[in-house]
Amino acid sequence: MPPRSGAPLGIVTRGTTNPNRLRRVDRWIAHRAARALRAHPDPLVVDLGFGASPVTTLELAERLGGRTGRIPRVLGLEIDPARVAAAHPLATARVAFAVGGFEVPTPDGEPAVVIRAANVLRQYDEAAVPTAWAAMVARLVPDGVLVEGTCDELGRLGAWLTLPATAAGRPESLTLAVDLRHLVRPSQVAARLPKALIHRNVAGEPVHALLAALDAAWDRAAAQAAFGPRQRWLAAVGSLRAEGWPVADGPARWRLGECTVAWSAVAPRAVR
Numbered sequence: 699m700p701p702r703s704g705a706p707l708g709i710v711t712r713g714t715t716n717p718n719r720l721r722r723v724d725r726w727i728a729h730r731a732a733r734a735l736r737a738h739p740d741p742l743v744v745d746l747g748f749g750a751s752p753v754t755t756l757e758l759a760e761r762l763g764g765r766t767g768r769i770p771r772v773l774g775l776e777i778d779p780a781r782v783a784a785a786h787p788l789a790t791a792r793v794a795f796a797v798g799g800f801e802v803p804t805p806d807g808e809p810a811v812v813i814r815a816a817n818v819l820r821q822y823d824e825a826a827v828p829t830a831w832a833a834m835v836a837r838l839v840p841d842g843v844l845v846e847g848t849c850d851e852l853g854r855l856g857a858w859l860t861l862p863a864t865a866a867g868r869p870e871s872l873t874l875a876v877d878l879r880h881l882v883r884p885s886q887v888a889a890r891l892p893k894a895l896i897h898r899n900v901a902g903e904p905v906h907a908l909l910a911a912l913d914a915a916w917d918r919a920a921a922q923a924a925f926g927p928r929q930r931w932l933a934a935v936g937s938l939r940a941e942g943w944p945v946a947d948g949p950a951r952w953r954l955g956e957c958t959v960a961w962s963a964v965a966p967r968a969v970r
Contacts, residue, residue: 706777706799707833711821713750713781719853720754720816721761722875725954727845728765730860731812734841735762741770741811744802746834747818748774752785752795758814759793770811773804800830802837809839815846816858819893827894831867838863847873847892854880855890859961869894869961871946872905874912876955878927884912884934884957898966905964912938912957928953 735741743762745755755774763769775798776782785795796803802813813834819827834844840863847858854877859869872895874887888899888909895905912934919933935952939945944960951958 707801708777708799710778711818715749715751715754716851717753721853722856723816723858724758724761726873727812728762731843732765734811735770738811742808743770743772743812744810745774746813746815748776750781752788756793800833802834809837811839811842813844817848820848822893824893824897831861835861835863835867848890850890855887857887857891859892871958871961872964873956873958878931878955884916885909908964
């Protein structure tokens with residue numbers, strides 16, 4: 699994805715967005731990056747590719763502020779200058795908007811503590827993903843994190859990868875997140891896997907095995923449905939861990955409809 703001279707790195711995407719669409723990934727960011735955000739006196743957070751409306755950028759600032767007790771500086775970036783111009787009237791003292799892509803241009807070149815890239819790489823070729831990851835991770839502070847993934851239009855199904863600055867462009871984990879009130883089977887989330895994995899959901903690939911194992915655990919936990927979908931999900935994710943899958947966190951996160959596993963367990967075979 700080499701840019702033209704002085705041009706943002708990337709292409710204009712469809713820009714689809716909705717209020718509350720990114721609430722699940724925002725909740726994860728507030729959990730995963732809370733320590734880093736508190737460690738920096740005035741942390742910078744970048745929302746890369748905010749789309750046709752800046753509403754999710756404003757929501758990100760509010761949600762992170764609620765978790766850390768102070769609203770961080772948030773910079774919303776978009777390649778399309780018209781979208782940036784439309785967002786400017788909604789800027790605040792803590793939220794700004796600018797033209798930019800995977801090169802993540804910031805005032806004075808300041809590195810970010812968090813970069814959120816949601817529903818951006820889905821529209822690229824899989825081969826373009828490592829280059830984009832490397833460009834974004836290079837713009838993080840040493841204890842910063844990139845969260846990159848995809849969700850459906852209403853935010854009921856989502857999946858994202860977490861890449862720490864120290865991981866040299868390699869994810870540390872995959873998180874699956876679902877709205878348990880509308881879940882039929884866990885593998886529904888397959889349609890929202892990040893670009894690095896969505897074409898790997900085939901027999902013989904680790905991510906396919908993960909989803910199959912989660913479906914099987916969900917089926918075994920059917921009796922828990924009498925107590926509600928949350929209890930069934932807790933039982934299923936707990937069973938997945940008992941089988942040896944490297945499931946992170948515990949019931950406090952699982953009950954939110956999350957299941958996070960180490961990247962090493964789902965990395966495509968060609969890049970393991």
